[in-house]
Amino acid sequence: MIDDTSLEFDMFEDARQRLVHVLVTQGRERLESEKIALYVIQGLRDMPRLITMLSEPRSHSQAKILQALGVVLDNAAALEKARALLLGLEEQS
Numbered sequence: 001m002i003d004d005t006s007l008e009f010d011m012f013e014d015a016r017q018r019l020v021h022v023l024v025t026q027g028r029e030r031l032e033s034e035k036i037a038l039y040v041i042q043g044l045r046d047m048p049r050l051i052t053m054l055s056e057p058r059s060h061s062q063a064k065i066l067q068a069l070g071v072v073l074d075n076a077a078a079l080e081k082a083r084a085l086l087l088g089l090e091e092q093s
Contacts, residue, residue, distance in 0.1 A: 008045075012041050012045055015041060016037045016038065016040075016041045017037075019033075019036070019037040019040060019041075020033045020034055020037045023036060023037065032085060035081075035082075035085060036082045036085045036086060039078040039079065039081045039082035039085070040078070040079065040082045042075055042078035043075050043076060043077075043078040043079035043082065044075075044079075045075070046068070046071045046072050046075060047072055049068055049071075050065075050068040050069060050071075050072050053065055053068055
C-alpha cells in the first residue's frame with residue numbers, strides 16, 4: 001500500500017478493522033479474523049482504481065488499463081486465501 005494516499009489507507013484500514021470485528025463477533029478467533037481481513041483488503045484495494053479507469057469519460061491508454069487489471073488479478077490470490085480460511089479449507093490442506 002505504499003502508493004496509497006493517507007485517506008485511502010485510512011479507509012482500507014477502517015474496513016479491515018470492521019471486518020475483523022464482524023468475524024470475531026461471529027465466533028472466529030482473533031488471529032484468523034485478522035488474516036482473513038488482511039487477505040480481503042489486499043484483494044480489493046486496487047479494484048476501485050480499475051473501476052474508475054474503466055468508467056471515467058476521459059480515455060486511459062490500453063496499456064494503463066491492462067496494467068491496472070494485472071495488479072487486480074495478481075491480488076486475486078489473496079481473495080482465494082481468504083475464501084479458504086472462511087470455509088475452513090486451510091486446515092484440510
